[in-house]
Amino acid sequence: MILYNTIVGLAAGAGLLGVAQLLKQSANGEKVQPEGFVLTFGITGFIQTVLGLTISVMWPYTKVLHANIMLGEPALAFGVLLVATSFCCCRQRLRNGTARS
Numbered sequence: 654m655i656l657y658n659t660i661v662g663l664a665a666g667a668g669l670l671g672v673a674q675l676l677k678q679s680a681n682g683e684k685v686q687p688e689g690f691v692l693t694f695g696i697t698g699f700i701q702t703v704l705g706l707t708i709s710v711m712w713p714y715t716k717v718l719h720a721n722i723m724l725g726e727p728a729l730a731f732g733v734l735l736v737a738t739s740f741c742c743c744r745q746r747l748r749n750g751t752a753r754s
Contacts, residue, residue, distance in 0.1 A: 657704045661728045664704075668697035668735050687742035694739035701732025 671693040678685050705728030712722055 657708055658724055661701065661704050661708070661724060664697045664700040665728065665731060668694065668701065668731065671697065672738075687745055691739050691742045694735045694742065698732045698735025698737075698739055701728050702736060703732075705729030705732050 671690060675685065675690055705725055708725030709729055712725060
C-alpha cells in the first residue's frame with residue numbers, strides 16, 4: 654500500500670499556513686477577504702479528509718503500522734475542520750454579498 658504521509662503533511666502545512674494568515678488578519682483588524690480562504694481550506698481540507706479516511710481504514714494492510722495510526726485520525730479530524738471552516742467562510746461571503754445588493 655502507498656504511504657500518503659508526504660501528501661498529508663504538505664496539505665496540513667498549507668492548511669496551517671492558511672489558518673495562521675487568517676488569524677493574523679483578524680488580530681490586526683484588517684478586513685478579511687474570504688475568497689482565498691475558502692479555496693485554500695476547501696482544497697487542503699478535502700485532501701486531508703480523503704487521505705485521512707483512507708489511512709484510517711487501510712492501516713492494517715500496511716507494513717508501517719505506527720506511522721499510519723499516528724497520522725490517519727489526526728489528518729481526518731483536521732481535514733473535516735478545514736472543510737467546515739471553508740464552508741463557514743463561503744456562507745459569510747454569500748451573506749455579505751447579498752447584503753450589499
